[in-house]
Amino acid sequence: MKQMTPQTPTRPIWEAQGEEKRREVRRMFSAIAPTYDRANAVMSFSLHQRWRRFAAAKLGINPGDTVLDLCTGTGDFLPVHRSFTGNGGVLLGIDFCAPMLAKAVTKDSNATLSLGDACSIPLGHNAVDAVSVGWGIRNVPDIDLAHREINRVLKPGKRFVSIDCAEPRSSLIRIATSLLRTPMLGFLGKLIGSQDAYQYLSESTARFKSREELAASMRSAGFIDVHYKDLMLGNICVHWGTKP
Numbered sequence: 001m002k003q004m005t006p007q008t009p010t011r012p013i014w015e016a017q018g019e020e021k022r023r024e025v026r027r028m029f030s031a032i033a034p035t036y037d038r039a040n041a042v043m044s045f046s047l048h049q050r051w052r053r054f055a056a057a058k059l060g061i062n063p064g065d066t067v068l069d070l071c072t073g074t075g076d077f078l079p080v081h082r083s084f085t086g087n088g089g090v091l092l093g094i095d096f097c098a099p100m101l102a103k104a105v106t107k108d109s110n111a112t113l114s115l116g117d118a119c120s121i122p123l124g125h126n127a128v129d130a131v132s133v134g135w136g137i138r139n140v141p142d143i144d145l146a147h148r149e150i151n152r153v154l155k156p157g158k159r160f161v162s163i164d165c166a167e168p169r170s171s172l173i174r175i176a177t178s179l180l181r182t183p184m185l186g187f188l189g190k191l192i193g194s195q196d197a198y199q200y201l202s203e204s205t206a207r208f209k210s211r212e213e214l215a216a217s218m219r220s221a222g223f224i225d226v227h228y229k230d231l232m233l234g235n236i237c238v239h240w241g242t243k244p
């Protein structure tokens with residue numbers, strides 16, 4: 001019989017909560033880091049950088065600003081932010097998964113990359129001019145706490161943007177998407193790596209807060225002027241808000 005240890009997952013990763021979710025998510029991203037960028041390009045039909053540019057434009061970044069990309073992963077937001085800050089800007093990338101961060105080094109060699117948790121951001125109050133999170137909020141064990149932390153590190157008057165997967169609002173598109181998603185993710189799982197990781201994408205999106213719940217969480221964390229916009233027929237949603 002298989003020996004159980006405290007590290008042995010007791011349920012699928014998409015059902016994990018709290019510390020177990022944090023540990024399993026980190027383990028999963030460590031495993032898929034080598035193939036993450038390729039998978040992202042395939043899954044988004046190479047549209048993900050266009051979506052990032054749309055999201056980054058909501059931040060109102062000025063040349064020379066300090067921008068935090070939280071859950072930065074392999075750092076694909078960094079070149080987009082650099083195009084706004086110029087070389088005089090300061091880019092900070094924070095993620096709790098070292099193998100993902102190791103890939104981010106190649107995206108902007110001047111960015112400062114650090115290990116850290118979205119629920120306990122290793123920065124002082126009012127430290128940055130903008131915060132982005134790309135496909136990260138869905139993975140954190142306490143989204144309300146992460147929103148409060150983001151609000152804490154932002155300077156007053158500055159903005160936060162998050163882009164993530166969403167369930168389409170139209171039931172017709174939701175059905176069509178789920179019919180396509182399951183075989184497509186299965187194919188990707190086989191082609192690129194871990195089957196579990198791609199099932200996690202689908203399952204965690206289905207269990208994720210709704211657009212309205214995410215906006216409410218941002219407002220409770222102290223953001224004002226909270227808005228959201230669907231992309232890709234509602235399979236992607238961008239939320240943004242301002243710290244008063």
Ligand SMILES: C[S@@+](CC[C@H](N)C(=O)[O-])C[C@H]1O[C@@H](n2cnc3c(N)ncnc32)[C@H](O)[C@@H]1O
Pocket residue numbers: 022025026029040070071072073074075076077094095096097100116117118119133134135136139140141
């Ligand atoms: C789907 S990837 C997205 C990476 C990147 N932002 C992008 O847009 O491609 C999610 C990232 O969030 C990170 N992450 C998940 N939970 C986190 C947490 N609680 N604190 C810090 N990073 C976290 C993972 O390690 C992973 O690199």
